Amino acid sequence: MSKSKVDYGVYLVTDSTPAILGNKDLTSVVEKALQGGVTIVQYRDKTSDREAAVKTARALHEVTRRFGVPLLVNDRVDVAVEVGCEGVHIGQDDMAYEEARKLLGPDKIIGVTASSLEEALKACEAGADYLGLGTVYATQTKKDTKSIIGTAGIRSILLGLSSAGHSIPTVCIGGINGSNAISVLAESSAAPAKSLDGIAVVSAIVAAQDPAAAARDLLGKVVAGRVPD
Numbered sequence: 001m002s003k004s005k006v007d008y009g010v011y012l013v014t015d016s017t018p019a020i021l022g023n024k025d026l027t028s029v030v031e032k033a034l035q036g037g038v039t040i041v042q043y044r045d046k047t048s049d050r051e052a053a054v055k056t057a058r059a060l061h062e063v064t065r066r067f068g069v070p071l072l073v074n075d076r077v078d079v080a081v082e083v084g085c086e087g088v089h090i091g092q093d094d095m096a097y098e099e100a101r102k103l104l105g106p107d108k109i110i111g112v113t114a115s116s117l118e119e120a121l122k123a124c125e126a127g128a129d130y131l132g133l134g135t136v137y138a139t140q141t142k143k144d145t146k147s148i149i150g151t152a153g154i155r156s157i158l159l160g161l162s163s164a165g166h167s168i169p170t171v172c173i174g175g176i177n178g179s180n181a182i183s184v185l186a187e188s189s190a191a192p193a194k195s196l197d198g199i200a201v202v203s204a205i206v207a208a209q210d211p212a213a214a215a216r217d218l219l220g221k222v223v224a225g226r227v228p229d
């Protein structure tokens with residue numbers, strides 16, 4: 001799986017808490033989401049101990065590999081290394097990019113969260129493979145979000161990245177669902193800046209009654225709403 005060919009269009013971030021997952025099985029939810037067309041998956045789990053996280057990540061990796069879709073692990077670089085999945089996603093308070101890169105090597109994907117242009121430029125200059133921009137809208141899924149930046153905030157980061165000559169792939173996250181995906185993509189775009197490559201969602205898929213249908217709907221909206229550069 002070459003990291004330069006990754007499709008960030010519909011980026012599923014998992015959540016195993018009962019409030020979002022309900023009594024569904026996470027691996028089945030991810031499999032259904034893949035059937036619906038998610039293009040990349042991040043295993044995000046703030047509660048399981050290491051052993052349980054490795055077990056879940058292995059189970060998810062078995063599924064994502066069948067679909068030829070990358071699996072990244074949130075925060076826990078050691079888990080990603082042990083499972084041999086395609087990379088990690090790190091936030092501003094997690095392991096430093098340089099340390100993660102040393103542990104993962106050059107071929108793995110490292111994504112970084114950025115809420116400001118300063119954070120985005122720093123991650124780009126360090127060598128991040130993509131940026132997760134946000135939080136777009138307040139969300140019940142992550143209550144400790146530092147900055148709600150709206151689509152105007154996303155737009156200004158995209159413009160700043162482009163002025164600095166960066167064409168790094170970007171997704172945005174926070175409160176995105178089938179009802180607002182098209183407007184998020186449209187409102188975030190700011191020619192001549194490079195547009196968003198995709199949208200990242202948790203509850204829009206994980207909490208859905210039918211994760212395959214939810215993923216399919218989002219994929220349709222991304223295909224329709226993604227703004228060509």
Ligand code: TZP
Nearest residue numbers: 139141142174175201202203
């Ligand atoms: N980072 C910023 S917001 C968020 C994360 C992981 C959660 C997004 O969840 P949802 O359910 O898609 O709003």
Ligand code: MG
Nearest residue numbers: 075090091094
């Ligand atoms: Mg984190």
